[in-house]
Structures are given as structure tokens and as C-alpha cells.
Amino acid sequence: MTLGLGLLGCGTVGGALVDLIAEQPGLEIRQVAVRSTTKARASAIDPDLLTTNAEAVVGRSDVDIVVEVIGGIEPARSLILAALRAGKPVVTANKELIANCGAELLEAADAEGVDLHFEAAVAGAIPIVRALRASLRGESIQRITGIVNGTTNYILTKMTEDGAEYGTALAEAQRLGYAERDPTADVEGFDAGAKAAIMASIAFNANVVAGDVFHEGISAVTSSDIDFAQRLGYKIKLLAIAEQFTDGDERKSSVGVRVHPAMVPDSHPLASVRDSFNAVFVEGAASGELMFYGRGAGGEPTASAVLGDVIDAAAALKLGGHRPIAVGGRVPIMPIDDLPSAFCVNLLVRDEPGVLAQVAGALGTNGVSIRAMEQHDIAGGNDSARLIFITHAAPERQLRTTLAAFGELDVVLGIDSVLRVLGD
Amino acid sequence: MTLGLGLLGCGTVGGALVDLIAEQPGLEIRQVAVRSTTKARASAIDPDLLTTNAEAVVGRSDVDIVVEVIGGIEPARSLILAALRAGKPVVTANKELIANCGAELLEAADAEGVDLHFEAAVAGAIPIVRALRASLRGESIQRITGIVNGTTNYILTKMTEDGAEYGTALAEAQRLGYAERDPTADVEGFDAGAKAAIMASIAFNANVVAGDVFHEGISAVTSSDIDFAQRLGYKIKLLAIAEQFTDGDERKSSVGVRVHPAMVPDSHPLASVRDSFNAVFVEGAASGELMFYGRGAGGEPTASAVLGDVIDAAAALKLGGHRPIAVGGRVPIMPIDDLPSAFCVNLLVRDEPGVLAQVAGALGTNGVSIRAMEQHDIAGGNDSARLIFITHAAPERQLRTTLAAFGELDVVLGIDSVLRVLGD
Numbered sequence: 001m002t003l004g005l006g007l008l009g010c011g012t013v014g015g016a017l018v019d020l021i022a023e024q025p026g027l028e029i030r031q032v033a034v035r036s037t038t039k040a041r042a043s044a045i046d047p048d049l050l051t052t053n054a055e056a057v058v059g060r061s062d063v064d065i066v067v068e069v070i071g072g073i074e075p076a077r078s079l080i081l082a083a084l085r086a087g088k089p090v091v092t093a094n095k096e097l098i099a100n101c102g103a104e105l106l107e108a109a110d111a112e113g114v115d116l117h118f119e120a121a122v123a124g125a126i127p128i129v130r131a132l133r134a135s136l137r138g139e140s141i142q143r144i145t146g147i148v149n150g151t152t153n154y155i156l157t158k159m160t161e162d163g164a165e166y167g168t169a170l171a172e173a174q175r176l177g178y179a180e181r182d183p184t185a186d187v188e189g190f191d192a193g194a195k196a197a198i199m200a201s202i203a204f205n206a207n208v209v210a211g212d213v214f215h216e217g218i219s220a221v222t223s224s225d226i227d228f229a230q231r232l233g234y235k236i237k238l239l240a241i242a243e244q245f246t247d248g249d250e251r252k253s254s255v256g257v258r259v260h261p262a263m264v265p266d267s268h269p270l271a272s273v274r275d276s277f278n279a280v281f282v283e284g285a286a287s288g289e290l291m292f293y294g295r296g297a298g299g300e301p302t303a304s305a306v307l308g309d310v311i312d313a314a315a316a317l318k319l320g321g322h323r324p325i326a327v328g329g330r331v332p333i334m335p336i337d338d339l340p341s342a343f344c345v346n347l348l349v350r351d352e353p354g355v356l357a358q359v360a361g362a363l364g365t366n367g368v369s370i371r372a373m374e375q376h377d378i379a380g381g382n383d384s385a386r387l388i389f390i391t392h393a394a395p396e397r398q399l400r401t402t403l404a405a406f407g408e409l410d411v412v413l414g415i416d417s418v419l420r421v422l423g424d
Numbered sequence: 425m426t427l428g429l430g431l432l433g434c435g436t437v438g439g440a441l442v443d444l445i446a447e448q449p450g451l452e453i454r455q456v457a458v459r460s461t462t463k464a465r466a467s468a469i470d471p472d473l474l475t476t477n478a479e480a481v482v483g484r485s486d487v488d489i490v491v492e493v494i495g496g497i498e499p500a501r502s503l504i505l506a507a508l509r510a511g512k513p514v515v516t517a518n519k520e521l522i523a524n525c526g527a528e529l530l531e532a533a534d535a536e537g538v539d540l541h542f543e544a545a546v547a548g549a550i551p552i553v554r555a556l557r558a559s560l561r562g563e564s565i566q567r568i569t570g571i572v573n574g575t576t577n578y579i580l581t582k583m584t585e586d587g588a589e590y591g592t593a594l595a596e597a598q599r600l601g602y603a604e605r606d607p608t609a610d611v612e613g614f615d616a617g618a619k620a621a622i623m624a625s626i627a628f629n630a631n632v633v634a635g636d637v638f639h640e641g642i643s644a645v646t647s648s649d650i651d652f653a654q655r656l657g658y659k660i661k662l663l664a665i666a667e668q669f670t671d672g673d674e675r676k677s678s679v680g681v682r683v684h685p686a687m688v689p690d691s692h693p694l695a696s697v698r699d700s701f702n703a704v705f706v707e708g709a710a711s712g713e714l715m716f717y718g719r720g721a722g723g724e725p726t727a728s729a730v731l732g733d734v735i736d737a738a739a740a741l742k743l744g745g746h747r748p749i750a751v752g753g754r755v756p757i758m759p760i761d762d763l764p765s766a767f768c769v770n771l772l773v774r775d776e777p778g779v780l781a782q783v784a785g786a787l788g789t790n791g792v793s794i795r796a797m798e799q800h801d802i803a804g805g806n807d808s809a810r811l812i813f814i815t816h817a818a819p820e821r822q823l824r825t826t827l828a829a830f831g832e833l834d835v836v837l838g839i840d841s842v843l844r845v846l847g848d
Contacts, residue, residue, distance in 0.1 A: 016710070020562065020710055023564075024562050119559065125708075125710075125711040125712060125714060126714065127551075127554075127555050127558075127559035127560075127714075130551075130554065130555070130558060130559050131551050131554070131555075134551075134554060134558075134732060134735075134736060135543065135551035135554050135729070135732040136551070136728075136732060137732060137735045137736075138444065138448055138728075138731040138732060138734070138735050139728055139731070139732070140447075267698075269696065269697075269717055272693065272696045273693075274691075277713075284549075284728060285724075286440070286444055286549075286724040286725065286727060286728035286731070287549035287718065287719065287724075287725050287728035287729075288549060288718065288719040288722075288724070288725050288728075289701075289717075289718060289719065290549060290550065290551075290716075290717065290718035290719075291715075291716075291717035291718065292714075292715075292716055292717075293693055293713075293714065293715035293716075293717065294711065294712065294713060294714035294715065295711065295712040295713065295714075298712075300709075300710040300711075300712065301710065301711055301712050303710060304560075304562075304563055304708060304710035304711040304712075305559070305711075307562040307563070307710070308558060308559040308560060308561060308562060308563070310562075311558075311561045311562050312558060312561075315747055319743065319744075319745035319746075319747070320743075320744070320745065321743040321744065321745065322743075323739055323743070
């Protein structure tokens, strides 16, 4: 029995998928919806399969499974809903759609008794969605920390390894096709934020959407930040972090989701994730630390994830029944002000007695405690010195009031950098 | 609807599982088969659940899913077969059994239309079995390279980071409970070999058994091997490698499965897997490089993998039907003599003109080509020098005949070390 696929979109991922499906027994692409049927295409697709009528592809009686790789909210959302309502399982690679409308789509899928798969929406070829949905279903997950944007990881790797400035590394990434001409979605953390929302939703059984995620991008990271972090034994990475806070009372649980650059200790497995690779680090109560590493983008790796989902959908069609993903309700989202982070602060101070006491006093008054501190003389720096300290995790609000207090101190000549630190 | 579990075995993994199941809605342990009902146990298990009659546990009408964590071939095999024949899905953590009798058990499961799950048999909490079975089902997997034995990775990490000799590091591992009093199964590569056989079977859809795996352990690795590798930019790791060789003709495909120490370049993700952690590196045609990292042993991490399987089995029971794992046939196993490896060879040679030509001649005659070479003078070494080279991959037989040819050369004073190298 051969199952028919209807493919919506035939860009980089769709084209790679056409080639992969051609090698799979029991699967056949019946029609492909595209914007232009005359455009030249890299993959060996039969031109007779192309149509501009996406609704018709969804509606064909010989299309058993619908694969959506158009991207964006509409028309992808309406097409997927139409497919689900026609009782057809859907496989999508659309992170923006799932991060914004995932609950609606999953509820529609469950109402129709069919499956909605979206492994490729998070971290390309890395099977993190299946790991969270299936392998870790019974696990109490405490935190997920991911490098889930290849463009920014490539830029930060170039800055770290070649000493490039941000602008130069971004231009190089654009030249190689790793970054878009308008790089905002990547470098400002929107892309990583959508993936964080999806992972948080599955891991914590909650409805977390893209808009819930705090994000700060990498455009303000300087090569001197990177040098400074390296000297202390850290790499700077753009992290997507999803955490659950229960304080021992499930009814009062809240979720924190954020994307920002952070210093990652060299000994941490995420520190060695280079170039455009992605990795997701999961901390579970029983499983301990897990990490999933691989290609987070690109036509073939993403198509590989779509293919895994298509095979799963095909198996489920043969079995009958479906395996719903429970859609959790909305949960309190902890605002960034309340989220705990450790910080590394680099202060320029007067080199005179009593400075440390004043700085430590400002920290203590604001409830921030110090994990490590070092003082450096500055060559030719006359009366000034450098004070570098790493704090224990404290709510971000407290760090901000601490920095304001530093600004009031005569002995503090400047706050040269403030970076979040992974760990603690 | 609550599903009943019958637990066979209640050691470290079983005890941890009892605690995890207690927190899961819809699952309940109905009875636990143990060797002694009077032994003190760490987990908060109801003593009334204990019995020494394992057959009775399998046969109970209120046991819907059987979980086997006894280990070893018998009685585990007979109990699992009895459960499957009674139409009950089975979850097992038993690598020895699956690596030796997996095909028989999977065929029995398929004949009865029930599922056999064994995520915990390979690499503890790391969901590599589900990744290979589901996410990568359609992927053409070229090679799997794993650090899948925590004991040996702990020993090698201690040797690398503390400069410990093998015997000292082993004793430390035994003191901490990472190594058994008889460490043979771990340090000689039998444990890793069983896991390699299981991974090869799933990835290549072939029936590969433990006895097919070539293994060489770490007991001959010296601290000077480790120093030498580190100076060249490599870490020594015990690798389990499963490869498929097709030469473009699927009918002539064969599988290579082996466990041996190898030099892993510092830039490779496997090089940074420290202590008792495990990791599995997968190379797929479309997916590219993937790595799965985590705790490969221990009660809680292993129980976490068992729990994921139990939840999967429970979902399948509610749905009806089952998802068989295709059992491939026996395939030609490529003997170690024919398996390609790159090697690093450290020769002591006379420091005189023409030496390099003679050494290079012996390599060329035996069809081994050189990727990199360096010559070092030896302080106070009068007429001798050190020649270190890394070869391209060549069948192991050719390396052996090359080494024999070196032995015939007057200019070669000694072969100080020969280590396999990952890569190429």
C-alpha cells in the first residue's frame, strides 16, 4: 500500500524532501503546491506535479498526508486546519506557526483524531521534539538550555575564533548564505524565541507562545566581551532557556522563557558547539543531563526531520488511532525582572583602600551574592583598577538595582560590561 | 483507566523505577519479582508487592505491561517470551539479552502483535534507540560512533586529566562504584560491543549480534599513549563503531562493528565527553552529523529511559495495534582485517639520511598512505630520532603488514605505539 503525500511549498526544505521521498518505499508525492510553476528548481521534481492551488492539494482524495513547508502564519495555518478537518495527518516545519498557533492546531488535530507533527520546527535534524514528547514524557524536566539558532552561533564562533567584530562576522554569514539580508529575526533572537516557546510548551505541558519569550540578541556583543569571557574560561553563546519554577507547589508553578547571550563555562557541553551547529541541553530530575546536537537548519537536515515525521504519520495511518500531544493551558510567565541569572560584571574602580567594601556593600544591600571575584591592576592605569566578579543567580531586577547603586559610588569609574553567566 | 505493571527485578534500576512510577498518573505496579523478599531496599516499595515467583508476575491478569530489569540471558529471555505470548508488551533494559537474542524476541513480539521496547539497553537515559527507530527511520545512516561505556570513559578521563596510570584509575573507579570488582565486561569492551550490536541492528536493519563485534579494551592504554595523543591534539576514547559498507551495491552490503580505543581529535564533539558520560555520534546522508549525550548508566537515568518506554507501551495499549521493529536478516560482517582505520604510528628510527624514504617505501608497498608526518629529534638521543605519522584509512591487514615490514628495516629501532585515529 502506497501512501500519497501532498507537499505545500517547494523551497530549500521541500526540494530536499522530494529527493528523500523518492528513495522511500510506500510513499509517493502526489502534488506540490508552489508560488510559481515555471521557476527553475534544483531537485528532480516532475513538473507535472506542480500547481499553484494549495487548497486543491489538501483536498485531493489520493493525498493521505499533508506536508507544509511554506512557512509563516497564513496561508499555512488555514491549509493545515483544512487538512486536519479532512482527517489528514499533517507534518510541518513551521516554527513561527507552531510557536504562535500551536495550541489551536493541536486541538484541531485531536478533535479530528489525527496527528500533527512538527519535529523540523525546532533545531532541524535534531530529534528534540520526539525526545520531549516520547522519551521524556514521564520525566520531570527542570530546564532546557539550547543553542537553537545557527546564524548567531556561526557569527559568535567567528568572533571567538578569528577575533572578528560583530559587523564583519555578520557580513561573512550573509555572504555564505547563513544569514538573511535582513538578519533581524536571527540576530535579535526572535527565531530562537519561537523555538524556546515550542520546547517549553511540550516540556512543561503548558501553552507558551512566541510573545511570552523575553529576547535580547547578539548585536551588542563586542569582540572585547568575547576576549574577556575567554580569558575567564567561558564562551559567549546565544542561549534559549526554558525553565519551570514550582517552589514545591505545582498550583503556583510558572514558566520562564528567554533568549539572550550568556557566558558558558568551557567545561559545559554547550561551549563546544561551534559554527552553525545547534544543541539542546536538557536537565531532568531522573534522566540527569542530556544533550542533543546536530544541524539546526539547511535543506537536507530539515528535510530529514520532516521525513521522520512523515514515516511516523504513515505508520499511524496504517495502525489507526492517533497519539495526541496534550495541550496545556496558559500558565503564569515569569517576567524577566524576576528570572534568576548569574552575572559577570566588569568594573573600573579607583585603586584605593575601601573600594571593595563599598562595592560589596552595594551588592549585599541589593541581595546579590558573589561567587568569585578578581582584581587586576591596569598597566599605566595610575589610580584605577579593574574589579571582575561573578555573582550567584539573583532575580534580574536585583542586578539592575545593584548596577544603579554602583553608579552612585564615587569609587566606581565605569561599568565596562555586564554579561549573564550560565550555571549556578 | 489505570494500567498495571509487573516488574521483574528490583535492583538499582528497578528500585529507581518504583519511585518514578509512583508519580505517574494511570500507571501502577501490581507485583515485583525479586530473588529475596526479605532484603532491605532503598526505594519505598510496599513489601506486600514482592514475590520470588517471576512466572506468576508475568501471568497475572492485572499485569498489562511487563518490565524486565533482571539482566542476563536466562531467566529473562523465557520470562519475556512468556509475557509476549500472553499478549503483553514488554519493556527491558537488558543489553546482553537484546544483543544476543533480539531477533528472536522481536519476532515473537511481532507474531503476537505487541511491542518490545529496550531504550534503556543502550546508553541509559540517552534516547538513541527511539531516535534510530523513529526519527531516523528513513535516513540512510552511514556510521555510528559511540562512547557507550561510562566505566571506561571515567578511567580514560582520569588518566587524561590527572595523569593517572590505568591501574590507579581503575582502582579509583572501583572505589566509587563505577567499575565492578571484576571489570572485564567493561574494560575489555564486551559491554560496549553489545550496545554496538544493538545500534547496528536498528540502524542498518540487520541482525547483528554481540558475537559479531570485534573488541579490544583499554587495559593496554598507557599514560604515555594518552600524553602523546594530547600533544598531537587528540583524546583517547573507547569507541564503539558501527558502519555499513555498500560500495554502491545494496546487495553486496556488509556491516562492520567494533570496539577499540582510538585517538579522537579535540575538535570532534566526542572528545569533550568526560567522566562517566556517554555519547552517540550518528552520521546520516541527509541529517548530517548528530550527537546524543547523557548519562549512560546509573539507577535513575536508566529508570528514566525505562519509564519513557512504559509510557509508550501504555499509549499503544490504549490505541491498540503495535509498531514492529523490522528484524533484518543476517548480513555479512566485515572482519576486522578488512575494516578501514586511520592509524597514528610512533617510530624510533636512526637519525640518518634515507630513513624517511625507507619508511615511506614500506608504507607505499603495503598500500598505506600518509596524511601527516612529523620528525622529532630526541634530546641526548645521539643517532636516533622519532618519526610520528598519521595514515589515511586503510584496511587493518595492510597496517599489520606495514608494521611487519618496519620490523625488517635496520633503520627502524622500535615501534613505540600504534593507535587508531577517528576521522578521515
